[in-house]
Amino acid sequence: MNAVLPATLEFNGLRLEPLAPHHADGLRAAAGDGELWTLRVTSVPAPHETAAYIATALAAGDRLAFAVIDARSGQVLGSTSYHDILPAVGRLEIGHTWYARRVQRSHVNTSCKLLLLSHAFDTLGAGVVGLRTDCENLASQAAIERLGAKKDGMLRHHALRRDGTVRDTVMYSILRSEWPGIKSALHARLERHAGARAC
Numbered sequence: 627m628n629a630v631l632p633a634t635l636e637f638n639g640l641r642l643e644p645l646a647p648h649h650a651d652g653l654r655a656a657a658g659d660g661e662l663w664t665l666r667v668t669s670v671p672a673p674h675e676t677a678a679y680i681a682t683a684l685a686a687g688d689r690l691a692f693a694v695i696d697a698r699s700g701q702v703l704g705s706t707s708y709h710d711i712l713p714a715v716g717r718l719e720i721g722h723t724w725y726a727r728r729v730q731r732s733h734v735n736t737s738c739k740l741l742l743l744s745h746a747f748d749t750l751g752a753g754v755v756g757l758r759t760d761c762e763n764l765a766s767q768a769a770i771e772r773l774g775a776k777k778d779g780m781l782r783h784h785a786l787r788r789d790g791t792v793r794d795t796v797m798y799s800i801l802r803s804e805w806p807g808i809k810s811a812l813h814a815r816l817e818r819h820a821g822a823r824a825c
Contacts, residue, residue, distance in 0.1 A: 627716040628750045630690055630708055635745055638737040638816065639698060645683055645691035645705060650676045652693065652702025660727030666789050667763040670724045683707065683722070691722065694738055703729050706738055708746070716753030718746060733819050739773055740812045747805045754801050760787070761794035774808040775800050 632644040643649075654676045657663055662670040671679035683691035689709040693702050704725035711718040720742050725734055746752040757775055759766040771777070775798035784795040800808060 627713045627718075627752050629713065630711050630718060630750060632690060633745065635692075635741045636697060637741045638733060639696065640703075640734065640737050640741070641695040641697045642692040642706070642738065642741055643695055645680055645693050645707075647677070647680055649693040649702055650680060652695075653679070653705060656702050656704050656726040657724075660730075662724060662727065663788075666787055666791075667760040667766075667793075668724055669722060669788070688712075689722070694725065694734070703734060706742065708742070710756070716751065717756065718750075718752055719756040719758065720746075721758055733816055735769060736773075736812055736816055736819070740809070740816070743773075743800065743805065743812075744809065747802055752802065754799050757798045757800075758795050759798075761796050767796055770798050773800070774804065774811055776804075 634644070635642040653671065654673050657670050657676070658673065662668060663672040663675070680691075683689060683705075686709070688711045689707050690711070691705060691707040694704045694706060695701070696703055705722065706720065706724075707722040708718045709721055720739065723735075723738070743755060746755050756778075757770050757773075759770060761780060778797040778799050781795040781797060783792050785793050787793050
């Protein structure tokens, strides 16, 4: 797998920029749309934690974090990351993903995943892309399964939640051999979504 270096990715009215300190105000506003930091099954930063959230992401040696930007308005819509990057085995994961409430259940998540998966498989040469979520985050599990990812299993008693409880983590993956079919399905889904918006 090629080195995972900072890159700006664009598609379908969205731009993924490498996360930087100047995104702090935009992230704060995006998280405030729905008070997302109050959800126990996500890692969205509270307003006073935004700068630390960015610093933590930038300090991680196996993570490349992005700000999700509306390309037309320049507004920050959320954040997502590559993480647990293992070049020797051609594996990375997509996660730390969250969006402002106003763009949830829109084209944004599918478009971002298509961007990140395309870059991972077609540019970086990944052999597998993993995704993970809290066992109680049923909406996230459903979204990952709609991508076409396969459930690998569950890591029990795996990670701390923000409230101090310990979660089980549900693990998913997409293999390189599965990517062409998934890529076609994601493009078709976005075309249907665009058609529905035009009606």
